[in-house]
Amino acid sequence: xxxxxxxxxxxxxxxxxxxxxxxxxxxxxxxxxxxxxxxxxxxxxxxxxxxxxxxxxxxxxxxxxxxxxxxxxxxxxxxxxxxxxxxxxxxxxxxxxxxxxxxxxxxxxxxxxxxxxxxxxxxxxxxxxxxxxxxxxxxxxxxxxxxxxxxxxxxxxxxxxxxxxxxxxxxxxxxxxxxxxx
Amino acid sequence: xxxxxxxxxxxxxxxxxxxxxxxxxxxxxxxxxxxxxxxxxxxxxxxxxxxxxxxxxxxxxxxxxxxxxxxxxxxxxxxxxxxxxxxxxxxxxxxxxxxxxxxxxxxxxxxxxxxxxxxxxxxxxxxxxxxxxxxxxxxxxxxxxxxxxxxxxxxxxxxxxxxxxxxxxxxxxxxxxxxxxxxxxxxxxx
Numbered sequence: 207x208x209x210x211x212x213x214x215x216x217x218x219x220x221x222x223x224x225x226x227x228x229x230x231x232x233x234x235x236x237x238x239x240x241x242x243x244x245x246x247x248x249x250x251x252x253x254x255x256x257x258x259x260x261x262x263x264x265x266x267x268x269x270x271x272x273x274x275x276x277x278x279x280x281x282x283x284x285x286x287x288x289x290x291x292x293x294x295x296x297x298x299x300x301x302x303x304x305x306x307x308x309x310x311x312x313x314x315x316x317x318x319x320x321x322x323x324x325x326x327x328x329x330x331x332x333x334x335x336x337x338x339x340x341x342x343x344x345x346x347x348x349x350x351x352x353x354x355x356x357x358x359x360x361x362x363x364x365x366x367x368x369x370x371x372x373x374x375x376x377x378x379x380x381x382x383x384x385x386x387x388x
Numbered sequence: 389x390x391x392x393x394x395x396x397x398x399x400x401x402x403x404x405x406x407x408x409x410x411x412x413x414x415x416x417x418x419x420x421x422x423x424x425x426x427x428x429x430x431x432x433x434x435x436x437x438x439x440x441x442x443x444x445x446x447x448x449x450x451x452x453x454x455x456x457x458x459x460x461x462x463x464x465x466x467x468x469x470x471x472x473x474x475x476x477x478x479x480x481x482x483x484x485x486x487x488x489x490x491x492x493x494x495x496x497x498x499x500x501x502x503x504x505x506x507x508x509x510x511x512x513x514x515x516x517x518x519x520x521x522x523x524x525x526x527x528x529x530x531x532x533x534x535x536x537x538x539x540x541x542x543x544x545x546x547x548x549x550x551x552x553x554x555x556x557x558x559x560x561x562x563x564x565x566x567x568x569x570x571x572x573x574x575x576x577x578x
Binding site for chain 1: 428429430431433468469471472474475552553555557558559
């Protein structure tokens with residue numbers, strides 16, 4: 207294993223880890239805030255959740271643009287064909303979900319009559335009219351998509367563990383800054 | 389000479405009453421609205437009161453006699469969200485069990501020029517009465533008179549939203565109250 211590790215560039219790493227961090231903030235916050243009794247704190251949490259979600263959506267769009275304009279570091283030559291296929295599908299689904307989930311939340315917010323004002327400053331347009339049934343449908347969609355996200359992120363992390371501790375390859379190192387791995 | 393003067397006075401009184409023969413009195417409840425706007429975490433929200441009664445008499449030619457009294461059934465509030473509707477009837481907000489209605493009673497109306505006027509009056513919410521000034525426009529359309537106005541109150545002045553809700557960074561202090569009243573003219577009998 208003396209060949210130099212081919213890493214993602216700084217932009218790709220920054221986007222990956224920032225989005226990861228924001229998901230780990232927005233996801234539990236979304237579950238927690240839902241059952242809170244109405245209070246100023248609840249209103250704040252909902253706003254933070256929406257701000258984080260819209261931020262994730264924008265960062266993921268940037269990631270997709272990066273992905274289309276760059277070639278990611280190659281997978282180890284020994285990677286079985288099925289792993290290549292599954293990893294591509296998983297990544298594609300993650301990108302899709304990380305755009306679809308915030309979008310469904312934004313639409314739900316509009317349908318429930320709450321405009322999204324990003325960071326309390328930038329009002330986003332209401333793409334749908336206020337509509338109770340649509341709001342409830344979008345809430346179900348938002349939750350359902352998050353179940354998929356939970357499963358896929360779990361798979362993503364399980365794959366990292368497998369590559370690191372079972373395959374002993376350098377898949378993880380591709381996404382780590384130089385100082386963090388030997 | 390005396391009787392002549394009396395005739396002149398009488399007829400001029402008659403003429404002036406003819407000139408202002410319309411007085412807008414009958415509020416059309418199904419066409420009139422009382423709505424309000426506020427900001428929550430920077431998000432503009434709209435709400436309305438479904439039930440209110442209004443007794444008004446308004447004759448643009450006799451502003452000194454203009455009167456308005458509006459009583460709002462606070463439990464009929466729609467804040468724009470169901471969860472908030474359940475919340476705001478409670479003690480920290482309107483406490484509708486103790487204070488079922490809010491009321492406005494005019495103390496005067498003055499002309500601001502054109503179709504613009506300004507009503508002053510006393511607004512009572514949750515047992516507190518404060519002076520308010522509400523600019524409005526008036527448009528007569530045949531026998532229909534349209535009144536449109538908006539004024540701002542600070543909710544904390546009336547203790548609307550106590551305890552944790554006094555935090556105005558989540559629910560703003562300023563509440564814009566908008567009224568749109570449709571009145572039908574009644575012939576002036578006097």
